[in-house]
Amino acid sequence: MTGAEHLIVVATGLVAGMLTSTVGVASLVSFPILVALGLPPVVANASNTVGMIPAGLGGSVGYRRELREQPGVTWLVVVTCAVGSVGGAVLLLALPSGVFEAIVPWLILFTCLIVGAQPWISRWLRSRQPHEVAPRTKMSPISTVFAALTGVYGGYFGAGSGVMMMAVLGLGLDLELRVVTALKTLAVLAANIVAGLIFVLVAELDWTAIGLLAAGSIVGGYAGAHLGRLLPPTLLRILIVLAGVVAAVTMLS
Structure with a gap:
């Protein structure tokens, strides 16, 4: 790569890191x-997974206050996504690259619908209960x-995995959106770490690209966590849905 290309990759890491901690479509x-x-x-995909690990680290540090609010859920998210990502990494290395291309964009669009409608779905579900139910x-x-299946997808490719995790956690838990966003960021980190370790051992990687992405993404991830905390929940939800739709349309085109 030339010097200009090095700067492009660093800037890409910065932007992608911010997206990791906010709307969750960094890989796109x-x-x-x-x-x-x-x-x-395949080299770009594996190198991207390893290079974006610092983004999740920066974002998780930035969201440490939110993660401490739900320690039990935090650890379960880490374990399930880490275990799932092992299967995803194996699939990436073993299967033809086009296996999931037909279904993934539609899956992302479906999860965008769930994220957008989650407040209404949750209220409807709670209204069906015959008595008052404590928050989940x-x-x-x-x-x-x-969550584990989302980890599988995160280990395989990951584009839109953050949006998918937002949908899973948003429907399964009654938590503030800032906490769900923090858990999503940690989930992406867990999947990337495990898949990244596998790629380091058995996949072909471009270490220059990894280093440049890492340099930008750790700053972007930390900055994105502060931005995600400041954004109003409704605006953040709208941005997540828009980002997911763009991701799906990009993959379909």
Whole structure:
């Protein structure tokens, strides 16, 4: 890469890091840039996963206050996404690159619909209860399974995995959106760390791209956490849905 291309990758990491901690579609920015700069798609995907780990670290540090509010859920999200991402990383290395291309954009659009409608869905579900029910602050078995499946997708490709996790946590828990956003950021980090370790051991990587992405993404992830905390919940939800729709349309085009 030339000097100008180095700066482009650092700037891409910065923007993608901010997206990791807010709307959750970072890979739709960073992955295409790496491919455009000449990296083969599988190498770009694996390198992107490793290079974006600092974004999740920066974002999780920025959201540490929110994560401390729900320690039980926090640890369960880490474990389920980490375990799921192992399967996703194996799929990336073993299957043809086009296996999920047909279904993933529609899955992202569906999860965008859930994220957007989550307040109304939650109110409707609670109205169906015959008596007052305490807020849900623990993961149900169904939510845990879907969190693990989101981890699988995060290990495989990851574009839109943050939006998917927002949908899973938003429907399964009665928590403030800022806390759900923090948990989503940590979930993406857990999936990237485990998948990244596998890629370091067995996949071809571009370490220059990884280093440049990491340099920008750790700053962007931390800054994005502060931005995500300041955004009004309704505006953040709208941005998440818009980002997910753009991600899905981009993948369909």
